Amino acid sequence: MAYLALYRAWRPRRFAEVVGQEKTVTALRNAVREGKLSHAYLFSGPRGTGKTSIAKIIAKAVNCENLSEGEPCNQCSSCQDINNGNFMDVIEIDAASNRGIDEIRDLREKVRVLPAQGKNKVYIIDEVHMLTTEAFNALLKTIEEPPDAVIFILATTESHKIPATIRSRCQVYNFRRLTTAEITERLSDVAANDGIILEPEALLLLARRANGGMRDALSMLDQIYSYKGNNSISKQDVLEVMGLVDDAFMAQLIAAVLSQDTPSIIGILGTAFSQGKEAQQLAREASMFLRDFLLYLVAGKEADLVVAGEESQAFFEQQKSQINMQNLLRALRIMMDTADKLRFSEGQKYLLEIAFMEIATLFSEEKSAQPSFLEEKKPKKKADPRAKASSNEAQDALWNKILAAVKEKKIPTHALLVQGKLLGIKDDTVYIAYKKGYKFHKERMEERGNREILGQALKEIMGRDIESQFIFLDDDQYNDIIVKKALEFFGEELVEIKD
Ligand SMILES: Nc1ncnc2c1ncn2[C@@H]1O[C@H](COP(=O)(O)OP(=O)(O)OP(=O)(O)O)[C@@H](O)[C@H]1O
Ligand SMILES: [Mg+2]
Ligand SMILES: [Zn+2]
Structure with missing residues (x-):
C-alpha cells in the first residue's frame, strides 16, 4: 500500500x-x-x-x-x-x-x-x-x-x-490557530493509533513548534518518524531532525546579547553552526524567542507562548526588570528581517552574526552611555613617529588586499579574518594575530575550508603557495604594539607585496 x-x-x-x-x-x-x-x-x-x-x-x-x-x-x-x-x-x-x-x-x-x-x-x-x-x-x-x-x-x-x-x-x-493543548491532544491520538511512542517533552515541543497549524504538527511528526525509522521519539530527536535548538541554548544566546558579550555571541553561534544548524533557522528561532519574551512582558504567565518552554520562561522572569520593551520590539524586527534576508543570501553566518551584534548595540545604548561594542573597536593605532611608516603602510595595504581577495571568495571567511591582523609573511607562512577575545574566529580560521580560501587568496596575491599560522596576542599588545611586534618578529624586509 x-x-x-x-x-x-x-x-x-x-x-x-x-x-x-x-x-x-x-x-x-x-x-x-x-x-x-x-x-x-x-x-x-x-x-x-x-x-x-x-x-x-x-x-x-x-x-x-x-x-x-x-x-x-x-x-x-x-x-x-x-x-x-x-x-x-x-x-x-x-x-x-x-x-x-x-x-x-x-x-x-x-x-x-x-x-x-x-x-x-x-x-x-x-x-x-x-x-x-x-x-x-x-x-x-x-x-x-x-x-x-x-x-x-x-x-x-x-x-x-x-x-x-x-x-x-x-x-x-x-479560522483560528489551534492551541498547543488541542494540537497535543490530536498528536497523541495519532501517535497512539500508529504505535509511535512520543515522549511527553517531544510531544510538547512539536505542538509548540507547529504554531497553531495542525498540518505542520502532523508533517513534522511524519518527518521525524520516517527519518528515525523506529517507534520511539524523544525531544532530542525532534530538535535534531528539525534542526532546532533547545530553550537553554536560545536563552544563553540572548543573555549574551543582552550583556553585549560579543565573543560569547560569536562563540555560541559558532557552536550551533558546527552542529549543522542553519543560519536562517536560527534567525527564525531567535525571532520566536524574542516574540515570546515580548508576550511574556505584556501578559506574563498567561501568555500563549509558542516556542518558549519552562526554561525560557525562567529566563524571561529573571531578565524582565531590566528590559526596555521598545528595544525588544526593535530587536524582534531586526531578527525577523534577517530571517527574511537569509532566505536568499550567501554569506549567511556573517549576516546572522551582524544581526545579533546590532541587537546587542540596542541594549548597550539602553544601559548607559557606555560605548557599544561597535564603537569600542580599537582606536586607530597611535602613530609612532619613529616607526617605519612606509612598511606599516605596505603591510596595511597587503592586509587590505588579502581581505579583499578573501571577501570575493567567501564572505563568512572574510568575516572571520577581518577580526585578525596581519603580522607578516616569513618563509612561505603568513602569521595572523587575533585578540584573545576572538578565540572563536581564530579557531574557525584554522579549519580547513577557511584556510583554503585564505590560501587561494594568498596565492593570487603572492604568486606562490603560502601556509597560514594564527597567533593569539593579548589585547593591549594587539592595539598598539602590533606593528612593532610584527617588525620585531619579521623585520621590515619581510613584508612584501607583489602585484
Ligand atoms: N481543525 C483541524 N482539526 C483536525 N485536523 C486538522 C485541522 N486543521 C488541519 N488539520 C490537519 O491538517 C491537514 C490540512 O488541513 P486543511 O487542508 O484543512 O488546512 P487548510 O486550513 O486548508 O490549510 P491551507 O491554508 O494550507 O490550505 C488535514 O488533513 C488535517 O490532517
Ligand atoms: Mg486548504
Ligand atoms: Zn454519504
Missing part, C-alpha cells in the same frame, strides 16, 4: 472530527441540517487549520445519500468519491496556479451546467487572494447570481487581500 502522509490520513471526515473551530463547525453543521447553506463562503485563517477539510465536509454533506444530524456518512458512493477526489461535481481550483481571467471565464460557463454526478456542485477555490483583479471581477459576477445547486467556498490565508465586493457576497468564517 502506498504510504499516506499522516496529515492526509488524518484529515477530518466529519464535523465531529474537526479539532477546535467550534463556532464555525456548529454554525455550518446546523446550516446543513436545516438545509440553509449559503451560496458562497469565505474561509480565512492560517494554514493547516481546517479550511479545506471543512469545505470538503460541506461538499460531502450536500451530496451525501444518508445525511444524518448534519454529518455526511462517508460510506455512500458520493462521500467515498469525494474523499478520494474522484467526484465530478466537487471542483477544486488552486488560485495560486490558476490566477487568471481564463480560468474564471471557464468556470462561469461551466457553472451553469447542471451537476453531472450528484445533487450539488461545490467549487472550492483555494488561495483565492491570488486571483488577478480581472479574475476577481469575473468571479464576482458569478457569485452575484449563483445558479441553483452551486456552492462556492473560497479559502485564503490572506483575507486582507480579498476585495470588499467579494467579501460582502460571502458568509465569512475566520
Whole structure:
C-alpha cells in the first residue's frame, strides 16, 4: 500500500472530527441540517487549520445519500468519491496556479451546467487572494447570481487581500490557530493509533513548534518518524531532525546579547553552526524567542507562548526588570528581517552574526552611555613617529588586499579574518594575530575550508603557495604594539607585496 502522509490520513471526515473551530463547525453543521447553506463562503485563517477539510465536509454533506444530524456518512458512493477526489461535481481550483481571467471565464460557463454526478456542485477555490483583479471581477459576477445547486467556498490565508465586493457576497468564517493543548491532544491520538511512542517533552515541543497549524504538527511528526525509522521519539530527536535548538541554548544566546558579550555571541553561534544548524533557522528561532519574551512582558504567565518552554520562561522572569520593551520590539524586527534576508543570501553566518551584534548595540545604548561594542573597536593605532611608516603602510595595504581577495571568495571567511591582523609573511607562512577575545574566529580560521580560501587568496596575491599560522596576542599588545611586534618578529624586509 502506498504510504499516506499522516496529515492526509488524518484529515477530518466529519464535523465531529474537526479539532477546535467550534463556532464555525456548529454554525455550518446546523446550516446543513436545516438545509440553509449559503451560496458562497469565505474561509480565512492560517494554514493547516481546517479550511479545506471543512469545505470538503460541506461538499460531502450536500451530496451525501444518508445525511444524518448534519454529518455526511462517508460510506455512500458520493462521500467515498469525494474523499478520494474522484467526484465530478466537487471542483477544486488552486488560485495560486490558476490566477487568471481564463480560468474564471471557464468556470462561469461551466457553472451553469447542471451537476453531472450528484445533487450539488461545490467549487472550492483555494488561495483565492491570488486571483488577478480581472479574475476577481469575473468571479464576482458569478457569485452575484449563483445558479441553483452551486456552492462556492473560497479559502485564503490572506483575507486582507480579498476585495470588499467579494467579501460582502460571502458568509465569512475566520479560522483560528489551534492551541498547543488541542494540537497535543490530536498528536497523541495519532501517535497512539500508529504505535509511535512520543515522549511527553517531544510531544510538547512539536505542538509548540507547529504554531497553531495542525498540518505542520502532523508533517513534522511524519518527518521525524520516517527519518528515525523506529517507534520511539524523544525531544532530542525532534530538535535534531528539525534542526532546532533547545530553550537553554536560545536563552544563553540572548543573555549574551543582552550583556553585549560579543565573543560569547560569536562563540555560541559558532557552536550551533558546527552542529549543522542553519543560519536562517536560527534567525527564525531567535525571532520566536524574542516574540515570546515580548508576550511574556505584556501578559506574563498567561501568555500563549509558542516556542518558549519552562526554561525560557525562567529566563524571561529573571531578565524582565531590566528590559526596555521598545528595544525588544526593535530587536524582534531586526531578527525577523534577517530571517527574511537569509532566505536568499550567501554569506549567511556573517549576516546572522551582524544581526545579533546590532541587537546587542540596542541594549548597550539602553544601559548607559557606555560605548557599544561597535564603537569600542580599537582606536586607530597611535602613530609612532619613529616607526617605519612606509612598511606599516605596505603591510596595511597587503592586509587590505588579502581581505579583499578573501571577501570575493567567501564572505563568512572574510568575516572571520577581518577580526585578525596581519603580522607578516616569513618563509612561505603568513602569521595572523587575533585578540584573545576572538578565540572563536581564530579557531574557525584554522579549519580547513577557511584556510583554503585564505590560501587561494594568498596565492593570487603572492604568486606562490603560502601556509597560514594564527597567533593569539593579548589585547593591549594587539592595539598598539602590533606593528612593532610584527617588525620585531619579521623585520621590515619581510613584508612584501607583489602585484
Ligand atoms: N481543525 C483541524 N482539526 C483536525 N485536523 C486538522 C485541522 N486543521 C488541519 N488539520 C490537519 O491538517 C491537514 C490540512 O488541513 P486543511 O487542508 O484543512 O488546512 P487548510 O486550513 O486548508 O490549510 P491551507 O491554508 O494550507 O490550505 C488535514 O488533513 C488535517 O490532517
Ligand atoms: Mg486548504
Ligand atoms: Zn454519504
